[in-house]
């Protein structure tokens with residue numbers, strides 16, 4: 534939160550200094566017009582980001598989307614020049630007040646509406662009810678992001694190679710995307726319209742999940758995870774969120790539609806975003822292997838950026854990239870299995886599942902993969918996600934009761 538306040542403060546200083554400078558150089562009349570055009574462009578950028586967040590514009594916008602956004606931004610800018618100065622004075626106030634309400638109201642609502650949620654808790658009781666005491670255990674729960682049930686083979690093989698007893702089934706995902714599924718698992722409510730509505734909050738219709746109002750059901754839980762604000766959960770033993778390396782501050786500028794085409798800004802999507810996503814993936818895998826769990830036991834939950842397609846401009850077909858990423862995930866799973874055997878002997882359990890299967894509809898909506906091919910292999914397409922349970926010895930098949938990924942954490946109570 535402190536960063537947000539500092540950023541807003543800096544932005545305000547910037548704007549005031551910029552406007553004052555403009556007035557000095559261009560005179561009041563012209564600087565007024567320039568400011569208005571600026572407001573229209575910023576407003577267009579905010580709308581563009583908002584549409585992207587509610588997924589009306591894909592996360593990787595096409596050139597057409599970007600061109601349209603730039604054109605409507607410029608059109609809005611030109612339109613401001615046609616408005617009389619006295620009307621503008623009133624509009625300025627309306628824009629400021631409207632902007633504040635637009636930004637703050639959802640945060641205020643989300644803060645007041647979000648209930649306290651206990652996690653993990655068994656799916657047959659409301660998540661707002663305190664969970665029963667968790668049995669003593671050494672359990673590793675890996676959420677491999679975007680893992681199709683039909684593509685689980687290599688991961689199962691690695692677990693078997695490590696000498697574990699493995700059961701594998703297919704279960705239903707609780708939504709389409711990470712932003713829908715995770716809150717649906719945590720609250721067991723529908724989050725199909727999920728949007729971020731505050732620094733730690735997600736809202737969907739009348740449902741709100743505030744990660745800051747989630748309480749860990751046990752004091753021996755470590756989390757390694759990205760995308761969601763897992764580290765705001767109260768009462769965790771430890772939490773690790775990957776810190777993106779190699780950010781030089783050009784990110785925001787480069788995200789403005791059209792600007793990445795201006796070469797002097799150095800907005801090279803190919804290296805930047807891809808390198809960032811690989812560094813995030815690897816840093817999470819390292820944190821996972823260094824969590825306090827390995828000394829103290831308990832529960833280790835990791836939401837990993839694998840086999841999720843790497844972001845940025847691809848170097849391979851979607852299918853080949855996905856195969857590579859599954860191999861990467863399988864390698865990690867083998868390391869985890871070997872380490873668990875070494876540390877816990879015969880007393881541990883590995884649970885692997887996913888939030889949603891591979892989403893060609895997302896990755897193939899843009900032009901990125903066209904050069905290399907974007908039709909995934911039929912074996913990589915599924916409507917289900919895997920549920921893999923690996924133990925050193927044969928166990929009663931508890932997984933048979935689990936039909937959807939909302940109920941996976943039930944396994945911690947058995």
Ligand SMILES: [Zn+2]
Pocket residue numbers: 678679710711712888889
């Ligand atoms: Zn996901």
